[in-house]
Amino acid sequence: MPVDDFCSSIANQLNTGVLIVDLNCKILKWNRFLEIHTNKKPDDVFGKCLFTTFPELPQRWFERKISSVVQLKTPSFCSWEQRRHLFKLPHTRPITTDSKYMAQNVTFLPIETEGKIEHICLLIEDVTDVCHYQSMLRQTLDELALANRIDGLTQVFNRKHWEECLAKEFARARRYSHDVSLIMFDLDHFKLLNDTYGHQSGDMVLIEVAKHTQSLLRLCDLFGRYGGEEFAIILPETDLAGALDVAERIRKGIESLVLSYQGKSIETSASVGVAVIDERNKRYEDLISNADMALYQAKASGRNQVRSAQELTESAELS
Amino acid sequence: MTALNLNEDQQDCLQELINVAMGQASDQLARYLDTFVYLKVPSIEQVNAESLSTTLNTEEKGIAVVSQGFFGYEGIRGEALLVYQPKDSDRLADLLGYEPDELTVEEQIIDLSSILTTTFLNVFASQIDNQMSYSAPRLLSSGLHSVSDHLEQLSFNWDMALKVKISYQVTDYSFNCDMILLIPESAILNITTVIDRILDEF
Numbered sequence: 001m002p003v004d005d006f007c008s009s010i011a012n013q014l015n016t017g018v019l020i021v022d023l024n025c026k027i028l029k030w031n032r033f034l035e036i037h038t039n040k041k042p043d044d045v046f047g048k049c050l051f052t053t054f055p056e057l058p059q060r061w062f063e064r065k066i067s068s069v070v071q072l073k074t075p076s077f078c079s080w081e082q083r084r085h086l087f088k089l090p091h092t093r094p095i096t097t098d099s100k101y102m103a104q105n106v107t108f109l110p111i112e113t114e115g116k117i118e119h120i121c122l123l124i125e126d127v128t129d130v131c132h133y134q135s136m137l138r139q140t141l142d143e144l145a146l147a148n149r150i151d152g153l154t155q156v157f158n159r160k161h162w163e164e165c166l167a168k169e170f171a172r173a174r175r176y177s178h179d180v181s182l183i184m185f186d187l188d189h190f191k192l193l194n195d196t197y198g199h200q201s202g203d204m205v206l207i208e209v210a211k212h213t214q215s216l217l218r219l220c221d222l223f224g225r226y227g228g229e230e231f232a233i234i235l236p237e238t239d240l241a242g243a244l245d246v247a248e249r250i251r252k253g254i255e256s257l258v259l260s261y262q263g264k265s266i267e268t269s270a271s272v273g274v275a276v277i278d279e280r281n282k283r284y285e286d287l288i289s290n291a292d293m294a295l296y297q298a299k300a301s302g303r304n305q306v307r308s309a310q311e312l313t314e315s316a317e318l319s
Numbered sequence: 320m321t322a323l324n325l326n327e328d329q330q331d332c333l334q335e336l337i338n339v340a341m342g343q344a345s346d347q348l349a350r351y352l353d354t355f356v357y358l359k360v361p362s363i364e365q366v367n368a369e370s371l372s373t374t375l376n377t378e379e380k381g382i383a384v385v386s387q388g389f390f391g392y393e394g395i396r397g398e399a400l401l402v403y404q405p406k407d408s409d410r411l412a413d414l415l416g417y418e419p420d421e422l423t424v425e426e427q428i429i430d431l432s433s434i435l436t437t438t439f440l441n442v443f444a445s446q447i448d449n450q451m452s453y454s455a456p457r458l459l460s461s462g463l464h465s466v467s468d469h470l471e472q473l474s475f476n477w478d479m480a481l482k483v484k485i486s487y488q489v490t491d492y493s494f495n496c497d498m499i500l501l502i503p504e505s506a507i508l509n510i511t512t513v514i515d516r517i518l519d520e521f
Contacts, residue, residue, distance in 0.1 A: 075437060
């Protein structure tokens with residue numbers, strides 16, 4: 001078999017599109033891959049302008065690309081990561097992927113005849129698979145990143161992520177002398193509930209309390225599970241009066257939640273501590289311990305109530 | 320390490336080949352880009368894998384690095400890294416002769432990288448009677464993550480590499496970038512053979 005026949009036989013079996021155009025972008029030749037994927041007859045395409053045959057091509061961009069190949073005599077590339085496809089072609093995984101068109105890597109090669117570039121060869125590779133797996137990977141990474149921030153049971157932020165948020169909000173509030181408030185609340189007699197009805201009832205209560213509390217918050221508030229039956233909320237740009245208002249609404253909301261577990265109705269309540277940043281707070285941990293102290297005070301004064309760190313210091317200063 | 324050391328003649332010869340290639344490449348680029356392209360005298364040195372990220376000086380955030388592999392006859396191969404500072408990407412589309420809305424900044428950076436790398440290496444290859452092929456250029460990193468973070472995550476299968484750094488300047492567009500050619504250990508020996516042959520013929 002003559003060498004030329006070898007070449008064209010191989011070119012026709014390649015799983016890559018091969019397209020030859022002249023410098024006026026007239027199509028001269030292609031391989032079987034393109035004939036099949038475009039579903040066009042060579043007679044209707046050869047000798048025709050590339051941009052009439054493939055109106056989807058960005059013509060100006062394409063011509064500038066070709067001019068670099070011709071003038072510099074260097075290959076040029078176009079990756080699916082920047083342009084998912086140049087040619088609108090179907091692909092080989094129409095059933096098991098969600099892409100409409102074949103994702104492509106396209107290479108523009110200068111073809112030199114007697115020292116002059118007169119033709120350009122385009123290689124069109126099907127990378128739909130790569131593209132598909134890459135987007136699946138990205139999706140999985142996003143899900144992982146989310147899972148890393150969320151408490152699996154209650155779907156609010158977990159302790160670690162919540163504390164990172166607090167560190168940021170605290171630093172910002174200090175830098176610009178803005179307000180930031182903290183609410184911490186703890187469900188009353190939670191251990192008794194677990195002991196009476198079992199842990200699954202406790203889990204149900206945690207889920208419902210988190211869901212209801214979330215519905216009372218603004219988008220910018222940061223709600224997390226601090227541990228066990230203790231929750232914490234960062235309220236950016238909120239002063240003491242505003243935070244007390246939210247805290248009271250949360251307390252009332254939890255008190256009036258109608259929950260039932262295996263036919264038995266369950267009542268619950270929460271003790272709430274509130275603290276607002278003041279200039280004595282150097283670290284975000286100071287804010288946490290202030291809110292925690294107020295929460296302890298709410299427990300000590302009979303539970304199901306709201307206390308603020310500020311009223312504690314005031315009464316301490318008075319006595 | 321000693322096996323890789325180029326002697327003074329070899330170093331001079333390589334420097335000369337690179338200088339000539341730079342001259343021709345900058346001439347071709349100037350004509351294509353329709354503006355003057357200055358290439359600063361290259362630095363040639365050996366680096367080891369551990370110190371690569373520090374020698375690239377890529378600590379700064381927002382830096383973009385494009386990698387493109389090259390390979391020719393006689394085992395000449397390596398990787399070209401194009402390093403861009405964030406402030407230098409503003410007028411790239413203009414420089415390349417595209418409308419800004421025709422392509423993203425990333426694509427502009429990749430496109431220019433490929434042009435700079437292949438133009439220079441094609442001329443360099445013809446100096447040593449060789450011919451280069453190239454892999455598609457890839458954006459290694461840009462935006463938030465610094466490139467040194469990225470490089471530190473890679474494990475290299477080489478210890479020493481020959482590093483050739485060439486700085487490009489396009490003053491009309493106040494644009495700068497660095498091209499860093501890294502030739503791994505095994506390919507340095509091959510390049511030394513080619514240099515020795517040229518020195519013999521000389």
